[in-house]
Amino acid sequence: MEALRQRARELLAAGTVQAVLGYAAGSEPDRARPCFVRTAAEADGLIWNEHCRQNLATYLQKPEVRALGRLALVARRSTLRALLQLAAENQLADGRVVALFVADDGAVTELPTLAAIEELVARLPRGLSDADRQELDRIAALPLGERQAYWAGEFARCIKCYACRAACPLCYCARCITEANQPQWIPVSSDPLGNLEWNIARAMHLAGRCVDCGSCSDACPEGIRLDLLNHVLAEEARTQFGAEPGYSVRKDYALASFKPDDKQEYIR
């Protein structure tokens, strides 16, 4: 934690960055909140623990954050992947962000360029956590009726607050399908079909792009495991089309490309 604060102070004092976006203590001991550190003195407020889970890359697209200038960003593995995916989608210029990657042992690595991020991410372990994997397999193994009932029950709790969208680093469209009302694709109120449509649409729009940070389900006030929908699609996009979002700045969107011999045994 001290290494992180020290690095933040140095970057700010040297004028390399105008602000450091990191985590500060939240309202409860088991919470962390994002914080913008603009002077070296404020860097003492930065913390790092297991509750620092939110993907801070989410803030980069906001005009008021863009206006701050060059940023340093306290990063987890998925934050780095989000940065690469944003760059691949032409949403992030190289050098706009200095990533401060914090390893499990607290060591801080400064990554000033996208190339440096690519190199580091390639060395990090991949894949879902064991808990996520188990939950995914458990639901996938349920019989159809029970699976339907499980998700109907989950989606019935959805209050359409769109916190999942707001928390997602890759949900950056200025105009979202949820706000389209000519026609109204997704009803404003919370009804069973609309909730299903919203959650499917959100997951589909991230198919082949999601970097598995889990910020959507962390942000969900109802605790719906939205990230599982994304994991399922990510896995399918990887096995079917070799999609590896967030590992390279090369644009390679599975749904914007194709191979003539893509799988089609379900089409007659």
Added chain:
Amino acid sequence: MEFAVSAFEPKLVAFVCNWCTYAGADLTGTSRIKYAPNVRLIRLPCTGRIDFMLLLQAFGKGADGVIVSGCHPGDCHYTAGNFHARRRWTLFRRLLDFVGVDLRRVHFAWVSAAEGAKWAELVNDVKTKIQALGPYDAFPKRLDGRPQPAEVA
């Protein structure tokens, strides 16, 4: 006069592309091939235009089965629309299955403008299968533009 007790007649919605399947279905008619009248065709410019939301809306408005059909790979009027659509469907099917939507009710096919007979066969086959499955009551509905009230947990 006596009427047989009518079996369940499923509502099928077919999203078809303008250039191949719609013309193919036309050929079915001009060839005087009879097929199940349960299907409602919705003509779109290309399978690439068939947003996954359309399928959900069809079920939400009371469809018991959905058919999606367009040009064979390589025959797309817009060169590659069906290739892109195919990738989208592959992912979409996986997600539908995971959230518990019955994949036996979603059918994909390539039907060219010359395959009038294949179209009739396809619709008849889907109709028989959906008939066996019965109405799709498990899917949430929004009939007459009104949402079902949310169930009180």
